[in-house]
Amino acid sequence: xxVMGVRDExxxxxxxxxxxxxxxxxxxxxxxEDARVGRCYLPARWLAEADIDPAAMTSPQMRQPxxxxxxxxxxxxxxxxxxxxxGLAGLPLRSAWAxxxxxxxxxxxxxxxxxxxxxxxxxxxGTSSVEKSGLLLKGALLALTSRFATPSPRPAQLWQRxx
Numbered sequence: 001x002x003v004m005g006v007r008d009e010x011x012x013x014x015x016x017x018x019x020x021x022x023x024x025x026x027x028x029x030x031x032x033e034d035a036r037v038g039r040c041y042l043p044a045r046w047l048a049e050a051d052i053d054p055a056a057m058t059s060p061q062m063r064q065p066x067x068x069x070x071x072x073x074x075x076x077x078x079x080x081x082x083x084x085x086x087g088l089a090g091l092p093l094r095s096a097w098a099x100x101x102x103x104x105x106x107x108x109x110x111x112x113x114x115x116x117x118x119x120x121x122x123x124x125x126g127t128s129s130v131e132k133s134g135l136l137l138k139g140a141l142l143a144l145t146s147r148f149a150t151p152s153p154r155p156a157q158l159w160q161r162x163x
Contacts (some may be wrong), residue, residue, distance in 0.1 A: 003099075009163070012152055014087025016161045018103060025110040028073040031066055032058055032121035042069055062108040063118035067119035070120055074110040081107050083154055088146035096146055101139030105132060 001015035027034075027041045034040060035057035040047075047054055050065040057066065084103060088096040105127050112125045127135065 001092070004091055006090060008090050010154070011087045011090030013088070013161060014084050015115075017080040017154075017158060018084035018087070018099065020159065021077040021084060021103075022106050024073045024077035024080070025106050025113070028070040028077075028113045029109055029120075029125050031070055032063075033124075042073075047074065063121065067117040067120060071114045071117075073116065074114040077110055079155055079158060085146075085160055086151040086154070088143055089149065089151060093143055093147070096143035097140050099139075100142040100146075101132075101136045103142075104135035104138055108135065 001012055006012060014050070035054075040057065041053050042054075044054075046069055047075065050069055052062055052065050056062055062073065081103060085100070089102055091099060101141065105159075108127050108131065109125050112127075113120045
């Protein structure tokens with residue numbers, strides 16, 4: 001956001017919200033792939049609650065409980081995606097279009113991971129060229145309409161970046 005010329009602290013907060021949403025989505029999409037190379041970004045408490053041994057995460061028997069954790073991550077990302085949309089008006093129009101489009105693409109990946117359940121890691125979840133084209137158009141519309149919308153207050157329960 002700073003590279004795009006943003007100095008407004010409220011807009012920077014919304015940019016951080018988008019970064020968090022993207023990261024949660026990436027973690028959900030890559031749970032098994034990360035586990036295969038010895039990485040785990042999941043909360044130990046969540047793994048314990050789901051009775052998942054981190055050393056056995058790549059086992060096919062773990063797919064169903066991992067799907068529940070992935071769905072939880074995607075759900076955790078949603079308020080951050082919603083908050084991030086409110087920051088579009090603070091970006092230059094071309095930047096807002098790019099960010100709104102990326103927002104749509106990443107959010108759609110999370111939706112697909114969640115919907116795929118235990119099969120989420122059979123193939124890497126992503127968006128097709130046709131889907132990306134549609135999300136690019138939707139991003140343009142969101143960027144334009146952001147110029148006329150009144151932003152809602154940022155939800156207090158979201159993580160706050162240090163100042």
